[in-house]
Amino acid sequence: DSEALVPLVEKATRLGIVVMTFDTDINKTTDRISFIATDNYAAGKLAGQNAGRILGGKGKVGVLGHLAGTMDTRDRVNGFVDAIKAGYPGIRLLETVYGDGDHQKSLDKCVDMMTAHPDLAAIYATNEGGAIGAALAVEQKKKVGKVKIIGFDSSEQEIDYLKKGVIQGFVVQNPFQIGYLGVKTMYEHLAGIKKAPARIDTGVVWVD
Numbered sequence: 001d002s003e004a005l006v007p008l009v010e011k012a013t014r015l016g017i018v019v020m021t022f023d024t025d026i027n028k029t030t031d032r033i034s035f036i037a038t039d040n041y042a043a044g045k046l047a048g049q050n051a052g053r054i055l056g057g058k059g060k061v062g063v064l065g066h067l068a069g070t071m072d073t074r075d076r077v078n079g080f081v082d083a084i085k086a087g088y089p090g091i092r093l094l095e096t097v098y099g100d101g102d103h104q105k106s107l108d109k110c111v112d113m114m115t116a117h118p119d120l121a122a123i124y125a126t127n128e129g130g131a132i133g134a135a136l137a138v139e140q141k142k143k144v145g146k147v148k149i150i151g152f153d154s155s156e157q158e159i160d161y162l163k164k165g166v167i168q169g170f171v172v173q174n175p176f177q178i179g180y181l182g183v184k185t186m187y188e189h190l191a192g193i194k195k196a197p198a199r200i201d202t203g204v205v206w207v208d
Contacts, residue, residue, distance in 0.1 A: 002027045002071040018190065022182045023175075024072040033189065034196035036182045038173045040072045043152070043204040044079020044126075047171045050206055051080070051122055051150045052088035054168055059121025062094045062113040064134060066101035066127040073098075076126040076152065091121075099130050106133020107140070114141050121148065122168075128153035131170060135161045154207065162207070169208035177202040 006028045009019050013031040020034045029035070051061060063080065065073045077096055084091050094117065099106030106129055114120050114137065123138075125131040131151030135158075138147050144166050151158055151170030161167040181200055189196040 036200040039201045040075035041079040044076040045083040048080040048083025057088045058090040062123045063096040064125045064130045065098045068098045101129035106130045107136045110137035124150045135166045
């Protein structure tokens, strides 16, 4: 939680404990020395641009976030929404719902979405759990190919759904780099080799 962790990071800093954040940041950046992660806003924009292209700039799109209150979720949603609004005015965005990154919860949210909006054109899911839940829901409602799925992250199950045409594409992070550069940056900082940069972007790619 980007807000709830702030006082804990402040306390650690007062005690002389060096803090870095990985993958998701906190809302106050003065007490942590570095943030190493995907640029989630840029990743969300990449997803939005591809969703708009796939849909030909029209249709209703549901947004399924993973964890409300985390900065990574918020940025992935905001980047997507801003890309759609800027480039595809013919697309109508539904209110964001949250599935906690859980397959079953995400499935239930997507089934509800498709029931409430029979003309739904696509679902954007902000993590692996959401993307799989959306894929399961589309299969359950027999809407494979009719309701497009724009996902995030990568797993064997997601790749399988991509090959089957259930998922149309997803944004892939580089979690290995987040872990590797996290340890390397922390070591170099503590050993006095190099000052940690305030921000390291580990990059994303679109996979279809």
